[in-house]
Amino acid sequence: MRPALTAREAGLMSCHVCGQLARHACGAHLRCPRCHAPLHLRKPASISTTWALIVASAILFVPANLLPMMTTSSLLGTQRDTLMSGVVFLWHSGSWPLAAVVFFASVVVPLLKILALAWLTASVQRRSRRRLMQRARLYRLVEFVGRWSMLDIYVITLLVALVNFRGIATIEAGPAAIAFGAVVVLTMFAAMSFDPRLIWDPLAGPDDLARHD
Amino acid sequence: MTEPMSDPRPSPPDALPTAVVEPPRRFRIPLVWIIPLVAALIGLFLAARTWMEQGPVITLQFRTGAGLEPGKTRIKYRDIDVGVITRVKLSDDGAHVQAEAQMAREAERLLVEDTRFWVVRPRVSGSAVSGLDTLLSGAYVGMDAGKTDASRRDFVALEDAPVIALDVPGRSFALHADNLGSVDVGTPVYFRRIPVGQVTAFRLDEQGRHLDIQVFIKAPYDRYVTVDTRFWNASGIDLRLGADGLQLNTESVSSILTGGLAFETPEGGDTEPASADADFKVFTTRAEALKQPSASAQVWRLRFTETVRGLSVGAPVDFRGIQIGEVIAIEPDVDVDAADVGLKVDIAVFPERMRARDSGRQDMSGDAFHALIDRLVARGLRAQLRNGSLVTGQLYVALDFFPGVGKASVSWAAKPPQLPTQRGSLDELQATLARIAGKLDRLPLDDIAAETRTAIAGLARAVERTEALMARLDGLASNEVRATVDETRQAMAEARAAVADGRRLLASDAPLQQDLRDSLQELSRAAQSLRHLADTLERHPEALLRGKPEEKP
Numbered sequence: 001m002r003p004a005l006t007a008r009e010a011g012l013m014s015c016h017v018c019g020q021l022a023r024h025a026c027g028a029h030l031r032c033p034r035c036h037a038p039l040h041l042r043k044p045a046s047i048s049t050t051w052a053l054i055v056a057s058a059i060l061f062v063p064a065n066l067l068p069m070m071t072t073s074s075l076l077g078t079q080r081d082t083l084m085s086g087v088v089f090l091w092h093s094g095s096w097p098l099a100a101v102v103f104f105a106s107v108v109v110p111l112l113k114i115l116a117l118a119w120l121t122a123s124v125q126r127r128s129r130r131r132l133m134q135r136a137r138l139y140r141l142v143e144f145v146g147r148w149s150m151l152d153i154y155v156i157t158l159l160v161a162l163v164n165f166r167g168i169a170t171i172e173a174g175p176a177a178i179a180f181g182a183v184v185v186l187t188m189f190a191a192m193s194f195d196p197r198l199i200w201d202p203l204a205g206p207d208d209l210a211r212h213d
Numbered sequence: 214m215t216e217p218m219s220d221p222r223p224s225p226p227d228a229l230p231t232a233v234v235e236p237p238r239r240f241r242i243p244l245v246w247i248i249p250l251v252a253a254l255i256g257l258f259l260a261a262r263t264w265m266e267q268g269p270v271i272t273l274q275f276r277t278g279a280g281l282e283p284g285k286t287r288i289k290y291r292d293i294d295v296g297v298i299t300r301v302k303l304s305d306d307g308a309h310v311q312a313e314a315q316m317a318r319e320a321e322r323l324l325v326e327d328t329r330f331w332v333v334r335p336r337v338s339g340s341a342v343s344g345l346d347t348l349l350s351g352a353y354v355g356m357d358a359g360k361t362d363a364s365r366r367d368f369v370a371l372e373d374a375p376v377i378a379l380d381v382p383g384r385s386f387a388l389h390a391d392n393l394g395s396v397d398v399g400t401p402v403y404f405r406r407i408p409v410g411q412v413t414a415f416r417l418d419e420q421g422r423h424l425d426i427q428v429f430i431k432a433p434y435d436r437y438v439t440v441d442t443r444f445w446n447a448s449g450i451d452l453r454l455g456a457d458g459l460q461l462n463t464e465s466v467s468s469i470l471t472g473g474l475a476f477e478t479p480e481g482g483d484t485e486p487a488s489a490d491a492d493f494k495v496f497t498t499r500a501e502a503l504k505q506p507s508a509s510a511q512v513w514r515l516r517f518t519e520t521v522r523g524l525s526v527g528a529p530v531d532f533r534g535i536q537i538g539e540v541i542a543i544e545p546d547v548d549v550d551a552a553d554v555g556l557k558v559d560i561a562v563f564p565e566r567m568r569a570r571d572s573g574r575q576d577m578s579g580d581a582f583h584a585l586i587d588r589l590v591a592r593g594l595r596a597q598l599r600n601g602s603l604v605t606g607q608l609y610v611a612l613d614f615f616p617g618v619g620k621a622s623v624s625w626a627a628k629p630p631q632l633p634t635q636r637g638s639l640d641e642l643q644a645t646l647a648r649i650a651g652k653l654d655r656l657p658l659d660d661i662a663a664e665t666r667t668a669i670a671g672l673a674r675a676v677e678r679t680e681a682l683m684a685r686l687d688g689l690a691s692n693e694v695r696a697t698v699d700e701t702r703q704a705m706a707e708a709r710a711a712v713a714d715g716r717r718l719l720a721s722d723a724p725l726q727q728d729l730r731d732s733l734q735e736l737s738r739a740a741q742s743l744r745h746l747a748d749t750l751e752r753h754p755e756a757l758l759r760g761k762p763e764e765k766p
Contacts, residue, residue, distance in 0.1 A: 013232065021229050022231060022232040023229050023230070024232065026234070029234070029235035030233065030234060031232065045245070048245065049245040052245045052246045053245065055249040055252070056248045056249035056251070056252035056253075059252040059255075060256065063255070063259050179255075
C-alpha cells in the first residue's frame with residue numbers, strides 16, 4: 001500500500017477539540033493556537049494507557065465470572081448464581097437461544113474484546129505492518145460493540161428493583177456485577193484510549209515522532 | 214493566532230499558525246496504571262478471602278443419592294450453612310453413593326471422629342413434625358458435631374436424622390424387650406408422665422430373641438434412672454381382666470396414640486444412679502414392672518388334684534390379701550406309681566414382700582428358713598385355689614393357715630420344693646353339699662310322710678272337738694248376757710239424751726248465748742267511753758271545770 005501523506009509527516013497536527021490544524025513545534029507540551037486545548041500528534045501515552053486498562057479489565061474478568069452475580073432469596077431458599085451457572089441453568093431448562101445470547105454477550109464478547117485490544121496494542125507496539133486493514137476493522141468493531149456489553153448489568157438492575165417482596169423473594173446484585181461492570185467500562189476506556197492512527201504509523205517508517213507525544 | 218479566521222479556504226501549511234509551546238511541567242506518573250493496580254489489589258483480596266474461607270473437602274457416604282444435588286445441596290449445622298455438596302458419584306463397588314463436600318473453614322474443627330451427617334427430609338411422627346422446610350427448599354444435609362478431637366474427613370451418613378443431638382446433656386441406656394410394641398425411634402420416654410427422653414435406636418439381637426432398645430434420657434432426669442429402675446411399655450391402653458378385676462392403665466394421651474416407654478424406681482429401691490452401660494428389661498405393664506423386686510423369687514411347686522380352670526400363668530399368689538407372688542407355670546403331673554393324675558402349678562414367691570420394712574434383710578435360703586417353713590406348714594400353712602371373681606371365674610392361689618387340717622410336710626427334695634395344698638374353698642363347698650345331699654338321701658322320707666299324715670288327721674279331730682266345746686259354752690252363757698246387754702243399752706240411751714240437752718244449751722243460736730254476747734258488747738262500749746273521758750281529762754284537765762273545749766276546724 002502506498003503510504004499517504006499524513007499530517008505528522010507534513011509537520012502538522014490537528015486540534016482534537018476544534019479541529020484547527022497547526023504546525024508542529026518543538027516542545028513537550030503544545031496547545032492549540034485557537035482554543036488552547038492540548039495538542040498531540042497522537043493520543044498521549046496511548047499504548048501504555050491501553051495496556052493498563054486491558055490488564056485491569058483482564059484481572060477483573062476473573063472475579064466477574066467466579067463470584068456470584070445475583071443472589072436470589074425466596075421462600076424456597078437462597079440461591080447464588082454466577083454468570084456461568086446462569087447460562088448452564090438456561091441451557092438445561094431448554095432456553096438455548098437465551099443461553100447463547102447471555103453466554104456471548106456476557107462471557108465471549110468481553111473476553112474477545114480484551115484479547116482483540118491486547119492484540120491491537122501489541123501489534124502497534126511491535127510496529128507491525130501486517131493485516132493493517134483487518135486491524136482497523138477490528139478496532140471499529142470493538143469500539144462499536146462496547147456499548148452493548150452492559151446487558152447483564154441492565155438485567156440485574158431491573159431485577160433487583162422489580163423483585164423485592166420482602167420476606168417472599170428478593171434479588172440482590174452480587175460482587176460479580178460490580179466486577180463485570182468494571183470490565184465493560186474499562187474495555188470501553190481501553191478502546192477509547194487506543195489511537196487507531198498508530199496502526200498506520202509503521203507505514204511511514206521509523207520516526208522518532210512515533211513516540212506518541 | 215497570527216491571522217483572523219475569516220478566510221474559509223484552507224491555508225497552505227506555511228500559513229498555518231504554529232502550536233503554542235508550554236513550558237514543561239514536572240514529571241507525571243502515568244496515573245492510568247493505578248487502575249490495573251487497584252484491580253489487581255481487588256483481585257488479590259478476593260482470592261485471599263476465598264482461600265481463607267475455603268475449608269476442607271470431605272467425603273460422605275450415603276445409601277442413596279436422593280435429594281443430593283452437586284453445588285446446590287447444603288450442609289447445615291445448627292441451621293447455618295457450613296458446606297455444600299460439590300460432587301455426587303457412585304462408589305467403586307456401586308453399593309453406595311459418595312458425595313464430596315466443600316466445607317467452610319470454620320467447620321473444620323467440627324469434623325471429628327463422631328461427627329454425624331444425615332439427609333434432612335420431612336418427617337412426621339406421632340409426637341413431632343420436622344424438616345418441613347425441606348418440602349419447599351429441597352433436602353439438605355444435617356450435621357451434628359462430635360465431641361472427640363480426632364480429625365476425620367470421610368464419613369458414613371446416617372439413614373435417619375438422629376433423635377438427640379450430641380450436645381444435649383443426658384445419658385443413654387440400653388433396654389431389652391421381648392417385642393417392640395409400638396415403640397419406634399423417637400418414641401418418648403416418660404418419667405412420672407413427664408417426657409424426659411426418647412428412643413434413639415432399636416435392633417434385634419443376634420439370636421433374634423430380644424430387642425435392644427437404646428433410650429436417651431435428658432439431664433437432669435437421667436439421674437432418676439437408678440440401679441433398681443424399671444422400664445415398661447407405656448404404649449396404648451392396658452386393659453386387663455384378672456382375678457383382681459378389670460384394670461385400665463394408660464399413660465398420657467400422646468403415648469396412647471404413638472406409644473411410649475416409662476420408667477420408675479420402686480419405693481425403697483436403690484437410689485444410686487445407674488451407670489451408662491446399665492442394662493434394663495422392658496416390662497409390658499407398669500404393674501408387672503413394679504411388682505417384681507430385684508431379689509430373686511423363690512419358686513415353689515404346688516400339686517392340685519382339682520380343676521385349675523380359671524387359673525392362668527401370671528395369676529396372683531396371695532397371702533391374706535397381699536400379693537406375694539404369681540403363677541409361673543401350669544402343667545399336668547402324672548404319678549405312675551399311684552396311678553394318679555394331678556396338676557403341677559409352679560409359683561414364684563417374693564419373700565421380700567413378706568418382710569417387714571424395718572426388719573433387716575434375712576437369709577431366705579438357709580436351714581433356718583427351711584425350719585421356719587416347716588414350722589409354718591406344721592401350723593397349717595397350705596396353698597389353696599380360690600375364686601377371685603365369681604363373674605369371670607378367675608382363680609388365684611392363696612397361701613393361708615388352715616388350723617385343724619391333717620399333717621403335711623414340705624418336700625424339700627423336689628425341685629422346686631413342694632408345698633402341701635388344701636382343696637379349694639369352692640371345691641370344699643361342693644363336697645359339703647354332696648355330703649348333705651347324701652344325708653338327705655338317707656332320710657326315711659316315706660315314713661315321715663305317713664307319720665305326718667296320721668298326725669295331721671289327729672290334729673283335725675282335735676279341732677273338731679274344740680269347736681263342739683265352744684258351741685256348748687255359747688249356749689250356756691247366752692240368757693244372762695242378753696239381760697245385761699239390754700240394761701246397758703237403756704242406760705246408754707239416757708246418757709245420749711242428756712248430752713243432746715247440753716249441746717243445745719251451748720249452741721250458737723241459743724238464747725242464753727245471745728244475751729250474753731249483747732251484754733258483753735254493751736260493756737265494751739262503756740269501757741271505750743270511759744277511756745275517751747280519761748284521755749280528754751288528761752289533755753285538758755280544766756275541762757272538768759270549764760266543760761269540753763270547742764272543736765277547732
